[in-house]
Amino acid sequence: MKQTSSEDKILSIDIGGSHVKATILDNEGALLMDYEKIVTPPSPKPKQLIEVIQQLIKAFPVYDKVSVGFPGYVKNGVIFTAPNLGTDAWKGFDLAENLEQALGKPTKVVNDADMQGLGVVQGVGFEMVVTLGTGFGTAFLSDGYLLPHLEIAHHPITKSKTYDDYIGEKALEKEGEEKWNDRLKYIIGILKTVFNYDTLYIGGGNSRKIKFKLDDNIKIISNRDGIKGGARLWKQDKRENLITALKQNQ
Structure with a gap:
């Protein structure tokens, strides 16, 4: 997967039980615009939430990558639980892949607290x-x-x-x-x-x-502060690649 360059602009999205928030970050996590928000529909289905995200960002400037914080258990971009959105509708849904197709940009999805943690x-x-x-x-x-x-x-x-x-x-x-x-x-x-x-x-x-x-x-x-973690999320790859290289050389 393509690494983050020094000039990449990153769309950072925070999905919450009450609102979906988004902004554009530079590679170091600085906000390039004020973050915007939109109400999260009650118990949204995956397709509905993706449409809400598209509506929220339709007037946003150009970006190169997408980072998403999701309120549930996420593994490799796939949703396993969504206690405040409705797990039955979300379980097994590859949100990273579907957003990547909808937005046309490389996309990473992690738990929302994980992304906030990276930011602070x-x-x-x-x-x-x-x-x-x-x-x-x-x-x-x-x-x-x-x-x-x-x-x-x-x-x-x-x-x-x-x-x-x-x-x-x-x-x-x-x-x-x-x-x-x-x-x-x-x-x-x-x-x-x-x-x-x-x-x-x-x-x-x-x-x-x-x-x-x-x-x-x-x-x-x-x-x-937490939404800035969208930039650091892409930098986690550097450590993962280093670990992989060390294992291959053993």
Whole structure:
């Protein structure tokens, strides 16, 4: 697959449960335009969502590559789960290939928290990203490179609730901000013990509702920062190619 050149322009798309957002980045992740957004249809089918993306970007400047963050488990551009969009309609759908055909440009698709993580991490040590929105997203990076994705959102945290159930948008609406903050504090304690991260980044629309003091190695990030990960996503190939070359020479 073609590598990113120093002059490539990258269309970076963030698919969320409430909105689809997009902008154009340069090769270093700087925004070349303000990001635009459009409402995500309720439980959209794949073809419908691709049409929404085409509508959103119809007036965008020319771009060379496409990076997409998707709210679910993604492997090699294929969707396995889409808890906030409808897994039944999406399971097994090759979003990368279909978008590449629809937009006519090389396309990469990863989990949305993974792409946000690429946009915000410092690239030093073991860094973890969580997103607090419709659900609970997570990403793990070592020295700036993505590690295999884990869908912690689907893991049980109580006998009857997953992380999505416990700390997602519906829980916030049902329990209120005070109890939701207590739950988040409890979750952070678990993450700190289990993963022993060097830095934890917290993003997503509900991160602004945090009311308690965070540790010094925990940082609040914005969606605007996260969408910049669309440029770094293409640079991950360099590490993958190096690993492949080392294995071939053994």
